[in-house]
Amino acid sequence: MKAYLSRRYHFSASHRLNTDAYDAARNREIYGKCNNPHGHGHNYTVQVTLSGQVDPATGMVCNLADLDLFAQKNLLAKFDHANLNTLDCFQNTVSTTENLTAEIYSIFQNFTAAHLERIHVEETSNNSFDYVGGASPAPGTR
Ligand SMILES: Nc1nc2c(c(=O)[nH]1)N=C([C@H](O)[C@H](O)COP(=O)(O)OP(=O)(O)OP(=O)(O)O)CN2
Numbered sequence: 001m002k003a004y005l006s007r008r009y010h011f012s013a014s015h016r017l018n019t020d021a022y023d024a025a026r027n028r029e030i031y032g033k034c035n036n037p038h039g040h041g042h043n044y045t046v047q048v049t050l051s052g053q054v055d056p057a058t059g060m061v062c063n064l065a066d067l068d069l070f071a072q073k074n075l076l077a078k079f080d081h082a083n084l085n086t087l088d089c090f091q092n093t094v095s096t097t098e099n100l101t102a103e104i105y106s107i108f109q110n111f112t113a114a115h116l117e118r119i120h121v122e123e124t125s126n127n128s129f130d131y132v133g134g135a136s137p138a139p140g141t142r
């Protein structure tokens with residue numbers, strides 16, 4: 001029997017939206033208050049959704065304790081109370097939540113006890129983002 005499970009993690013981090021592709025004036029125009037040089041913070045919520053066969057002996061797709069250990073070491077230790085813009089993954093990539101969600105997806109792809117279905121990230125109570133992996137369609141094929 002195949003089943004899905006989801007688990008939520010929380011971290012606080014700061015960031016500033018800014019791209020080297022544009023000058024300061026254009027950055028202010030695009031990102032508005034999120035381009036403030038002093039940065040700002042969010043309490044992010046990450047929901048990891050996994051799937052797999054339910055082990056008939058344990059009754060579990062995978063043990064949430066194993067997922068928690070993985071998340072602590074590979075997600076929370078890296079992002080909690082960090083300035084996202086200082087992390088290697090955001091040196092050449094804007095720290096939008098679209099990009100953060102894709103980065104977190106790439107992290108959980110290394111959790112091998114179940115199949116990674118989706119990463120859902122809530123940045124504020126109004127904004128949430130999802131990434132399910134896969135290659136982008138070629139231009140004009142969508
Ligand atoms: N496409 C995206 N747009 C924006 C992102 C993003 O990651 N992707 N991020 C931001 C900001 O980081 C920002 O801090 C969120 O601002 P805002 O949407 O104004 O936040 P809320 O409306 O939820 O909260 P308020 O405090 O009420 O403004 C912006 N855009």
Ligand SMILES: [Zn+2]
Binds near residue numbers: 015
């Ligand atoms: Zn922000």
